[in-house]
Amino acid sequence: xxxxxxxxxxxxxxxxxxxxxxxKESMNISYLLIGGNEGDRVVQLATAKNGITAAxxxxxxxxxxxxxxxxxxTDQPDxxxxxxxxxxxxxxxxxxxxxxxxEKTMGRQRATQYGSRNIDIDILFFNNLIVTMPGLVIPxxxxxxxxxxxxxxxxxxxxxxxxxLGRTIRELLAACTDPLQVKIL
Numbered sequence: 358x359x360x361x362x363x364x365x366x367x368x369x370x371x372x373x374x375x376x377x378x379x380x381k382e383s384m385n386i387s388y389l390l391i392g393g394n395e396g397d398r399v400v401q402l403a404t405a406k407n408g409i410t411a412a413x414x415x416x417x418x419x420x421x422x423x424x425x426x427x428x429x430x431t432d433q434p435d436x437x438x439x440x441x442x443x444x445x446x447x448x449x450x451x452x453x454x455x456x457x458x459x460e461k462t463m464g465r466q467r468a469t470q471y472g473s474r475n476i477d478i479d480i481l482f483f484n485n486l487i488v489t490m491p492g493l494v495i496p497x498x499x500x501x502x503x504x505x506x507x508x509x510x511x512x513x514x515x516x517x518x519x520x521x522l523g524r525t526i527r528e529l530l531a532a533c534t535d536p537l538q539v540k541i542l
Contacts, residue, residue, distance in 0.1 A: 391406070404463060
């Protein structure tokens with residue numbers, strides 16, 4: 358098993374000066390994209406945010422809701438997406454496991470790649486780490502190619518620098534060739 362976790366330059370370093378008052382543990386900043394296209398999409402996103410908070414994540418910023426045609430497998434209903442900035446004391450692998458548990462609790466079924474789903478929670482960035490391990494790649498390897506992820510992310514963190522590509526979210530969005538329209542609700 359190959360595990361690579363690296364930290365890069367002066368983008369968004371783990372801030373050791375942010376402390377959870379009751380635990381004195383340092384906080385990690387994660388950027389998440391939540392979305393879905395089954396059921397009451399607004400309720401599904403609210404339920405996911407409640408799960409994130411209940412699991413110890415503090416939602417510090419959240420984008421507007423955005424609607425987008427399905428990406429990858431287009432014969433399905435439109436998705437509703439939202440970007441979140443969340444602080445957590447968990448490290449990246451544990452945080453991913455927590456988010457997968459939230460999806461499972463909400464009834465997420467993984468039947469078809471890019472298929473319909475009631476909820477999807479992706480880690481886009483975690484501090485400024487570069488993580489490559491089975492089941493977890495950070496930064497999200499396709500973010501630069503997906504307008505539906507970049508648009509809400511640009512709303513909450515336009516000047517965050519992608520630790521691999523060395524470009525801000527705003528620059529990545531301007532260069533994105535994804536033709537799908539992203540509509541703010």
